[in-house]
Amino acid sequence: MQIYLTSEQEREADKNAISFGLPSEVLMKRAGRALADEVQAAARRLNAKKVLIVCGTGNNGGDGYVAARELLARGFAVTVYCFEGELSTGCKREKKRYTGKFTRTVAGEIIVDCILGTGLNRKLQGDYATVVKKINAADAYVISADIPSGLHGDNGAVMGVAVKADMTVAFGHPKLGCVFGEGFDYCGKIVIKDIGVVADNDCAKAAEDEDIAAFYKPRKRNSHKSDYGSACIIGGSEEYLGAPALAISTALKSGCGYVYAVVPKNMKYSLAAAYPQCIYPEKPLSDASAIAVGMGMGCTNETYDTVCALLKSYKGKLIIDADGLNALAKFGKDALSQTKAKVLLTPHIGEMSRLCGLSCEEILCDPVKVAKDFAAEYNVTVHLKNAVSVTSEGKTSTLTVRGTSALAKAGSGDLLAGLICGNAARGLSVYDAAVCSQYVLGCAAEVCSETLFDGAVVYKDLVENLHVALKRLTKQN
Numbered sequence: 001m002q003i004y005l006t007s008e009q010e011r012e013a014d015k016n017a018i019s020f021g022l023p024s025e026v027l028m029k030r031a032g033r034a035l036a037d038e039v040q041a042a043a044r045r046l047n048a049k050k051v052l053i054v055c056g057t058g059n060n061g062g063d064g065y066v067a068a069r070e071l072l073a074r075g076f077a078v079t080v081y082c083f084e085g086e087l088s089t090g091c092k093r094e095k096k097r098y099t100g101k102f103t104r105t106v107a108g109e110i111i112v113d114c115i116l117g118t119g120l121n122r123k124l125q126g127d128y129a130t131v132v133k134k135i136n137a138a139d140a141y142v143i144s145a146d147i148p149s150g151l152h153g154d155n156g157a158v159m160g161v162a163v164k165a166d167m168t169v170a171f172g173h174p175k176l177g178c179v180f181g182e183g184f185d186y187c188g189k190i191v192i193k194d195i196g197v198v199a200d201n202d203c204a205k206a207a208e209d210e211d212i213a214a215f216y217k218p219r220k221r222n223s224h225k226s227d228y229g230s231a232c233i234i235g236g237s238e239e240y241l242g243a244p245a246l247a248i249s250t251a252l253k254s255g256c257g258y259v260y261a262v263v264p265k266n267m268k269y270s271l272a273a274a275y276p277q278c279i280y281p282e283k284p285l286s287d288a289s290a291i292a293v294g295m296g297m298g299c300t301n302e303t304y305d306t307v308c309a310l311l312k313s314y315k316g317k318l319i320i321d322a323d324g325l326n327a328l329a330k331f332g333k334d335a336l337s338q339t340k341a342k343v344l345l346t347p348h349i350g351e352m353s354r355l356c357g358l359s360c361e362e363i364l365c366d367p368v369k370v371a372k373d374f375a376a377e378y379n380v381t382v383h384l385k386n387a388v389s390v391t392s393e394g395k396t397s398t399l400t401v402r403g404t405s406a407l408a409k410a411g412s413g414d415l416l417a418g419l420i421c422g423n424a425a426r427g428l429s430v431y432d433a434a435v436c437s438q439y440v441l442g443c444a445a446e447v448c449s450e451t452l453f454d455g456a457v458v459y460k461d462l463v464e465n466l467h468v469a470l471k472r473l474t475k476q477n
Helices: 008-020 024-046 059-073 089-097 126-137 183-187 209-213 243-251 264-273 301-314 323-331 333-337 351-355 358-364 367-378 412-425 428-450 458-462 466-473
Strands: 002-004 048-053 077-082 110-114 143-146 167-171 189-194 204-206 229-233 258-262 290-295 316-320 343-347 383-384 391-392 397-400
Touching: 002 333, 008 024, 008 089, 008 323, 008 358, 024 059, 024 089, 024 110, 024 204, 024 209, 048 059, 059 089, 059 110, 059 143, 077 316, 189 358, 204 301, 209 301, 209 466, 229 243, 243 264, 243 412, 243 458, 290 301, 290 323, 290 412, 301 316, 301 323, 301 333, 316 323, 316 412, 316 428, 323 333, 323 351, 333 367, 343 428, 351 358, 351 367, 351 383, 358 367, 367 383, 367 391, 367 397, 383 428, 412 428, 412 458, 428 458, 428 466, 458 466
Parallel strands: 048 077, 048 110, 110 143, 143 167, 167 189, 204 397, 229 258, 229 290, 290 316, 316 343, 343 383
Antiparallel strands: 002 204, 383 391, 391 397
């Protein structure tokens, strides 16, 4: 798991390192040298020699001065653009040690952004905004120290204007702002450098390949379908005929033994022709290993009644998606408190807004807290879907950062719901099923994006590449 920090958690991590015997001067020296290493590597790739380092007045600027000294010693033509003002102790110390040239021109083959760190909480104005715009307009390879200046450290919001980097060198642990909001689009390639900071255990963590591979143990040759559980999909209506079909398609690919689908009668024959491996009962199976409900059902009293009946009587793993969530928001989410099932809610930002009463903007300001608080209040697991998704059961939080814009299309949530249901059916907890399924679907999108235009990817492309993603994740050839 990769740890991601808020701005406050980064400050605490620095304090922890100092309390364990690492002086702040040593941390700054390590950060500056790590930054210099990445600048040097980039210069070799680009055959570049001229480096401009833009230093602010805080510790981020101090890191820049250390990097400038290192690069001078390695033979680079380094100049520094410095902001005037009251300098932090570390920045003042390192600026005095720098003996190279200064400039008032924003130009170079490589520009290193060391203007501002993660503590930014207001829009950039004046000289700061002007210089950031000049960096973005320059014909240069841009590297940001820790986080692009102007990007909010916690949620990735652009604070008026922000540096658009080709690479971001994250010290210790990447910040949430590097992946939330505009983070991916402004950070470029994120390189993580260990400088010795110590993070607390309650930080958000992101799943990595080895974490997901652990959910796919080798299957015994001597096994049968009953060994791998049963998934039941409940969905569909006259208006949304395709939703259950999408969920069925991924449930069948999940590795579970049985897939059932409870759908309107007028849909059964066409679905059976497309998915003959699926079974089509009249009513939900009370003994199914996992049930997913809500996809394409419509936000109606009937949908709400179905969800409530499952909450009251079903004791397995219950995934509530799409119109199941909308019905709870409209007719009463207190039904969640009266269940024996292990419940997973899978809202996107709009559905979460309807469920919790916060605006989409408020949710995006701190999606980890919103997911965690709602999960704790209703004793459920929440998988809050977005470009980076958050899974929480009220105590811990896991991010899923894999994927591409190929998933930004209607129906992706239905594919995810079916995959979660199938993975839960074959034995994963609803928490792990959500993380695992989102990760694998994201990897399948990445496979598609290698050969297809993101906007042209359709559900069949994603489904047909699930096995490719799984082969890569589990390192099976």
